[in-house]
Amino acid sequence: MKNRPLSKSIAMKSFAAPALAIAAGTTAAVASAPAHAWGNEGHEIVATIAQHYMTPKTLAAINALVAQDTSTLTAHTIAAEATWADAYRASSTAAYNATHNWHFADIEIPGGTLKAACSDFPPLPAGTPASAGPANDCHVDKITEDLAELGPGSTAAVAEQVLALKFVLHFIGDEHQPLHSADENDAGGNLKNVSAAKLGSGNLHAFWDTQFVASYGTNYATVAGKLEAAITKTNFTAWYAGTPADWAAEANAAAVSTAYGMLPTPNAKGVYVLPASYVTAAEDVVGVQLQRAGVRLAFALNQVFDPNGSVPNIPSRTQAPAPTHQAIPSSAFIASDLRNHRQYDDR
Numbered sequence: 001m002k003n004r005p006l007s008k009s010i011a012m013k014s015f016a017a018p019a020l021a022i023a024a025g026t027t028a029a030v031a032s033a034p035a036h037a038w039g040n041e042g043h044e045i046v047a048t049i050a051q052h053y054m055t056p057k058t059l060a061a062i063n064a065l066v067a068q069d070t071s072t073l074t075a076h077t078i079a080a081e082a083t084w085a086d087a088y089r090a091s092s093t094a095a096y097n098a099t100h101n102w103h104f105a106d107i108e109i110p111g112g113t114l115k116a117a118c119s120d121f122p123p124l125p126a127g128t129p130a131s132a133g134p135a136n137d138c139h140v141d142k143i144t145e146d147l148a149e150l151g152p153g154s155t156a157a158v159a160e161q162v163l164a165l166k167f168v169l170h171f172i173g174d175e176h177q178p179l180h181s182a183d184e185n186d187a188g189g190n191l192k193n194v195s196a197a198k199l200g201s202g203n204l205h206a207f208w209d210t211q212f213v214a215s216y217g218t219n220y221a222t223v224a225g226k227l228e229a230a231i232t233k234t235n236f237t238a239w240y241a242g243t244p245a246d247w248a249a250e251a252n253a254a255a256v257s258t259a260y261g262m263l264p265t266p267n268a269k270g271v272y273v274l275p276a277s278y279v280t281a282a283e284d285v286v287g288v289q290l291q292r293a294g295v296r297l298a299f300a301l302n303q304v305f306d307p308n309g310s311v312p313n314i315p316s317r318t319q320a321p322a323p324t325h326q327a328i329p330s331s332a333f334i335a336s337d338l339r340n341h342r343q344y345d346d347r
Helices: 039-052 056-067 084-089 093-103 139-148 158-176 204-214 220-229 233-239 244-259 276-305 330-337
Strands: 193-196 200-203 271-274
Touching: 039 158, 039 204, 039 220, 039 276, 056 158, 056 276, 084 093, 084 158, 093 139, 093 158, 139 158, 139 244, 139 276, 158 244, 158 276, 193 204, 200 204, 204 276, 220 276, 233 276, 244 276, 271 276
Parallel strands: 193 271
Antiparallel strands: 193 200
């Protein structure tokens, strides 16, 4: 399969904003707890699936940029770099204020629009790097801007290209987490307290970030392999296409139908006690969204680095069993995802 063009339906920007101060190895924690779509493991899974479908030219170009990264916030592998944007945002108050909105698009349910969720798509001033863009932007715009700084024809400084790559690796994963593309006047589920058998208690957003991902296992490479093995030819053909706006709309639909749509009535304490049917449905949605994100991350980067290359490893299977998953005790997923000292609150 040849790469199809990645449509850029969002105009490039021209609006001033505070510059993003990039400091390698900063460690100060911010007071507000940031969003961590998928947690570390989910982002590592997405990046690992994506590598399976990157052309050799794309993979070589990405590895060359990763080798130029001087940040000490993450290891310098593609999977680890996919977690960098969370680590950077948590590294200082300035980093948090400059970038935390970029991780989501709170498309309100019901009746919200992507335009409103993205603050009317604030423009990027001509000549301004994407890393210094408006702080009130969203993941859809940032993906488009960051991709524009990558590829053989890029005129951006190498350091800026490294940043752009790390943001793309992360934000395409972010927008596939349904509660990073939807809101019910609850900070993307952070204001809804939930509990479930074997999963403990927490907020709805955290469950979608981590608990439901951990049901597939706690070794990201193993989980990525299982999820990739369940992608059919029909799946791949349908998913290897589209725009960031399309993908956000799809994730929002998953929030409407499942993340919010299947919630039970809260109990007298305001807690949503999730039945087994909700947990199973959520885990199924999470598996598909991780698969889609991996395929689309490869699509976006192949289009930029090797638009005429032949995509490797396209599935030939017409049917595949759904990857198995099971409830993981809360202590297990917390241990697996605290490798970079993550917190589990959004916004």
